[in-house]
Amino acid sequence: MRFMMLVIPKAYENARADFVPPADLVAKMTKYNESLTKAGVLLSLDGLTPPAKAARVKFAAGTPKVVDGPFTEAKEMVGGYWMIQVKSKAEAVEWAKRAPMLDGDVIEVREVQDISEWPEEVRKAAGR
Amino acid sequence: MSDIHAAIDAVWRIESARLIASLARMVRDVGLAEDLAQEALLAALERWPKSGVPDNPGAWLMATAKHRAIDVLRRGKMLERKHEVVGRDLEARQESPEDALHAALDDEVGDDLLRLIFTACHPVLSTEARLALTLRLLGGLTTEEIARAFLVPVPTVAQRIVRAKRTLAEARVPFEVPRGADRAARLSSVLEVIYLIFNEGYTATAGDEWTRPPLCDEALRLGRILAELTLQEPEVHGLVALMEIQASRLRARVGPAGEPVLLLDQDRARWDRLLIARGLAALDRVEALGGTLGPYALQAAIVACHARARTAEETDWTRISALYDALAQLAPSPVVEVNRAVAYAMAFGPAAGLEIVDAVAAEPSLAGYHLLPSVRGDFLVKLGRHDEARVEFERAASLTRNTRERTLMLERAAAAARKASRNDRGER
16 A cells, blocks of 8 residues: 655744755654665655745636745645555554654645546546 | 554564564574564553553564563573573663663664575575565564465465474574675575565466555565665665566556456556656666676566557567577576567567577476467467467466466457458458
8 A cells, every 4th residue: 555644844834935954853854764765665755845935726716826825824734745655554654653753743644546446437537 | 453453563564574683683593583573562462452552662562572582581491492691691681671772773673684584585495485484574464464465275374484483493594694605695585585476466376366466565565675785786676676667567457357458558657657767766776786787687677668668669679689688698598588589579570589489389397387378379360370379379278377367368369269260261
C-alpha cells in the first residue's frame, strides 16, 4: 500500500516568503529521511515553499479566480510530503509517529487511491 | 484486527529485523535470536493493549528481549550453547534503557542487518528455506503470510523455518559477512533469493492469479534495504533497478478480468512513473560506480529501454539485442537465449529469432519451460506458419502451471488454428 504523509507545520499559513527551516531541525529531518530510506519504505519526498509564494485558483460561478498567497485566513497549509510503500495504514501511522515534528505540527496520513477498487463503470471512465 | 494489534503488527514490521540482527550478534545464534525477539513480541502483545504502545517501542522490545536472553542463559537451558561470556556481556550492556536505545540506534545495526541477510541466504540452506527464512527474519512476515504468499500449507513453511534455524545452528554458521571471494558468492545468493521472491510475485508460477504484487513489494523493500547497506555493490543497485522498473508495469500487466497483458500490448499510461524514475536512478548509480555491467545491471538496462520508449513501436530493439548479446556472454543460459531470440526477432525479423530459439530448443533444461514454445509459436505466427504455431501454443498451455497464462496460450492456439484452416482454404 502506498501512502502520502502530508506535513502540516503549525502556523505555516503565516510563514514569510523567505522562510527557511532552522539547521537543527533540518538535521533531524535528514536523519529521519535516512531511516525511511534504510527501511526500504521511502519512494519520494519533497518540501514545499511557504504559502506566501503560492497561488490559489478558486473555482466559483464557472470562472477560475486566482488569488496569490499568503492566505492568512486559511488553516492547515501543507509544507511537504513523504510518499511511502508499506504493508498497512498502521505501519504508515507508526512511521508518521517517528517524524521529528514540533508541538502543534500535524502529519496527515493518506492512502493513494487504488483505481482497481472503484466500481466498474467508474473504472471504465478512467480508461481502465 | 483491533487498532492496538494493528499498531503492534506495524511496530514489529519496522523493528523486527533490526531487533533479531542485534540479538543475533549478542547470542551468536540466529534461531535463538528470533525466538527471543518473538518472546518480546508476545510480551508486547500482552502488555501494550493495557499500557498502550510505549514512546520508543523498538527500545522496549530490545530491552525485553535482552532480559529474556539473560533469563534463558541463567536457567542453563542452553547447555549446548556456551553462552556464559555472552550472558555477562549482556548484563554489562543492560545498564539502562537509554543504553538499549543507543545500542538499537547504533550504526552497528546496519552491519548486523547485513550479517542477518547473509546468514538467512547461507548456501547450507535449500532455496526454499532461504526464501522462507529471509521473509521471516528480514521481512517480519508471519509463517501464515509466507505460506499464503507461496501458496503452500502453513505447517510446511513452519517446518522449513524450524529446520533452517536448526541447520544453521548445527552447521555452526558464523554470524558474519564473509570476506573476499566468499563474499561475492554469498552476495549473489542473497540477490538470487530476493529476485526469486520478486519473480514469484511478478509471474506467479502457480495459482489462479497472474501476479501477486505484495511479494514484489516485499522483494523491492528487501532490495532497497540491501542497497543502502552495500552502497558500493553495482549488482545490488542493478537488481533494485531491475525490480523497480519491472514493478512499474504491474498494474498494466493484468487485464480487467485478471488476464495477463503482454509487454508490447500494455497501456503505457498505466506504468508507474515514480517506480520507473527510481529504477533509472538506481541504474545511474550502477553506472556511476563504473566497471562493466553485471547480469542484473544488464537486465535492468534492458527493461530501462522499454521504460524509456513512449510507445511499443519506439522500442530500441537493436540496443536491446546488443544488451542480450552481452548478457548471453556473461551469464549464458537457455532462458537468456530465448529472450535474446525475442529481441532479435523484433530488431531483425522473426526468422532471426527462430534461428536462435531453434539452436537451444533441444536443451534438456528447457524441456518444461513454457516460454520456449510460447515464443517459438509467436515467431511461427509472424512467419505465417500457423499450424506449427498452434502446436507450440498448445504445448505452452500444457506446460504452464498458471491458469491465467494457460488460458492465454489456449486462446492463441485457437487463433492460430483458425488462421491455419483459412490458409488451407486459400483465404489469406
